Amino acid sequence: xxxxxxxxxxxxxxxxxxxxxxxxxxxxxxxxxxxxxxxxxxxxxxxxxxxxxxxxxxxxxxxxxxxxxxxxxxxxxxxxxxxxxxxxxxxxxxxxxxxxxxxxxxxxxxxxxxxxxxxxxxxxxxxxxxxxxxxxxxxxxxxxxxxxxxxxxxxxxxxxxxxxxxxxxxxxxxxxxxxxxxxxxxxxxxxxxxxxxxxxxxxxxxxxxxxxxxxxxxxxxxxxxxxxxxxxxxxxxxxxxxxxxxxxxxxxxxxxxxxxxxxxxxxxxxxxxxxxxxxxxxxxxxxxxxxxxxxxxxxxxxxxxxxxxxxxxxxxxxxxxxxxxxxxxxxxxxxxxxxxxxxxxxxxxxxx
Amino acid sequence: xxxxxxxxxxxxxxxxxxxxxxxxxxxxxxxxxxxxxxxxxxxxxxxxxxxxxxxxxxxxxxxxxxxxxxxxxxxxxxxxxxxxxxxxxxxxxxxxxxxxxxxxxxxxxxxxxxxxxxxxxxxxxxxxxxxxxxxxxxxxxxxxxxxxxxxxxxxxxxxxxxxx
Numbered sequence: 001x002x003x004x005x006x007x008x009x010x011x012x013x014x015x016x017x018x019x020x021x022x023x024x025x026x027x028x029x030x031x032x033x034x035x036x037x038x039x040x041x042x043x044x045x046x047x048x049x050x051x052x053x054x055x056x057x058x059x060x061x062x063x064x065x066x067x068x069x070x071x072x073x074x075x076x077x078x079x080x081x082x083x084x085x086x087x088x089x090x091x092x093x094x095x096x097x098x099x100x101x102x103x104x105x106x107x108x109x110x111x112x113x114x115x116x117x118x119x120x121x122x123x124x125x126x127x128x129x130x131x132x133x134x135x136x137x138x139x140x141x142x143x144x145x146x147x148x149x150x151x152x153x154x155x156x157x158x159x160x161x162x163x164x165x166x167x168x169x170x171x172x173x174x175x176x177x178x179x180x181x182x183x184x185x186x187x188x189x190x191x192x193x194x195x196x197x198x199x200x201x202x203x204x205x206x207x208x209x210x211x212x213x214x215x216x217x218x219x220x221x222x223x224x225x226x227x228x229x230x231x232x233x234x235x236x237x238x239x240x241x242x243x244x245x246x247x248x249x250x251x252x253x254x255x256x257x258x259x260x261x262x263x264x265x266x267x268x269x270x271x272x273x274x275x276x277x278x279x280x281x282x283x284x285x286x287x288x289x290x291x292x293x294x295x296x297x298x299x300x301x302x303x304x305x306x307x308x309x310x311x312x313x314x315x316x317x318x319x320x321x322x323x324x325x326x327x328x329x330x331x332x333x334x335x336x337x338x339x340x341x342x343x344x345x346x347x348x349x350x351x352x
Numbered sequence: 353x354x355x356x357x358x359x360x361x362x363x364x365x366x367x368x369x370x371x372x373x374x375x376x377x378x379x380x381x382x383x384x385x386x387x388x389x390x391x392x393x394x395x396x397x398x399x400x401x402x403x404x405x406x407x408x409x410x411x412x413x414x415x416x417x418x419x420x421x422x423x424x425x426x427x428x429x430x431x432x433x434x435x436x437x438x439x440x441x442x443x444x445x446x447x448x449x450x451x452x453x454x455x456x457x458x459x460x461x462x463x464x465x466x467x468x469x470x471x472x473x474x475x476x477x478x479x480x481x482x483x484x485x486x487x488x489x490x491x492x493x494x495x496x497x498x499x500x501x502x503x504x505x506x507x508x509x510x511x512x513x514x515x516x
Contacts (some may be wrong), residue, residue, distance in 0.1 A: 038354075118365075121359075122361065125365065125366060129369055132373065132377065133376060136381035140380060143384060143385055144388070147392075150392075166386070166389075180386070183382060184382040184383070185374065188374050214362065215356050216362040219363065220370060221370070281355070
């Protein structure tokens with residue numbers, strides 16, 4: 001009890017001191033919440049941890065660039081000195097078009113090179129993947145060691161999730177016959193999204209990257225779903241798109257319904273992509289907006305209020321982290337289920 | 353806008369690493385884990401089935417036992433009833449036989465008694481006859497010692513004969 005009290009006291013002092021130091025450092029040009037938020041939810045070439053008295057503390061990350069003019073370049077992002085310096089002809093752009101990206105100056109014009117840099121998001125992604133491998137290969141080893149016994153410890157927490165994905169997502173949406181084929185993908189997607197959503201809620205390194213709120217990441221996930229759905233489409237799936245049995249002829253001959261269905265093929269993954277991106281980004285923006293309030297007002301009362309709201313939002317975001325991973329996986333499974341459905345049950349048209 | 357423009361580098365790394373992640377997890381994690389879970393579920397299901405079968409067998413055995421018990425009880429009752437009937441029959445038969453025997457013995461005894469009685473009567477009457485003759489002899493000897501009396505007697509005898 002005594003220890004708990006002391007911990008709370010230290011935390012309070014820490015939080016009370018934070019806005020003051022932040023305010024001091026931003027005093028020069030005033031705190032601007034817009035760029036602050038955009039900076040946090042966007043990508044970066046270094047992993048910024050904190051700034052104390054104009055000293056930036058950040059983890060430098062490798063830049064890998066290919067320029068059509070000067071070939072391959074490989075160097076540390078610390079060479080840019082937090083965006084203030086130029087290095088090997090590259091610099092971090094401040095223009096409207098390429099803001100925050102590495103550009104090469106060619107004939108006085110900014111040209112974007114092929115940028116394979118291990119950015120904050122790439123690093124966060126690789127980190128989460130290593131974490132996933134450690135967790136689940138460890139799980140497999142643990143299971144191999146205790147054959148026929150219930151898992152214990154951490155894996156006892158993971159197994160219900162695995163069973164949930166298998167029974168309530170895969171088997172329920174795809175059917176028992178084909179579910180096993182899609183399980184590896186569904187589980188990978190679910191745990192990848194879930195763990196990155198959770199890591200995104202941790203405010204300090206190596207968490208805090210807005211990875212699942214990045215359109216490139218959700219785009220790749222949605223593309224995988226699209227490719228798997230399209231390549232596992234059976235005869236009935238294509239028939240439902242191009243010549244659905246239950247649709248009257250006059251809707252099929254000028255291909256109205258087929259056109260809608262064909263568009264639907266692409267809209268479905270696009271919706272998956274946008275939903276995850278928008279939900280996670282919105283969560284980050286709201287949490288950061290509450291933090292910004294503290295610095296905008298610079299008062300302890302607002303700070304305390306914002307803290308309460310931020311804690312509330314964080315709890316909500318924990319829920320969202322799970323829900324979005326679940327929704328993405330469930331909808332993927334439903335699309336796969338539509339692709340492999342064998343007998344098409346005619347929809348019941350209510351008599352009216 | 354920057355936020356909704358996918359970054360080429362991130363796309364590249366994501367496609368590459370996600371494909372590798374998918375492969376690694378599929379091979380080294382999901383397959384063994386799912387297989388192990390399935391095996392565990394199957395073994396549990398099998399054990400439940402066998403427990404159910406054992407229970408059914410037990411029930412069957414109990415039912416069979418009860419049936420056998422009931423049969424045995426019925427059999428015992430029947431045997432008791434049979435034994436009682438046999439006993440009754442034997443007793444009745446014995447009584448009948450004893451009665452016949454007794455009757456026979458009584459009859460034989462009666463016959464013997466009759467025979468003895470007849471014999472005794474015959475002997476008695478012989479004895480009586482002898483005694484009567486002896487007595488009559490003695491009387492006659494005394495009576496005929498006197499002349500007059502001899503005459504009287506003669507007369508009397510004659511009278512008796514004439515009457516006959």
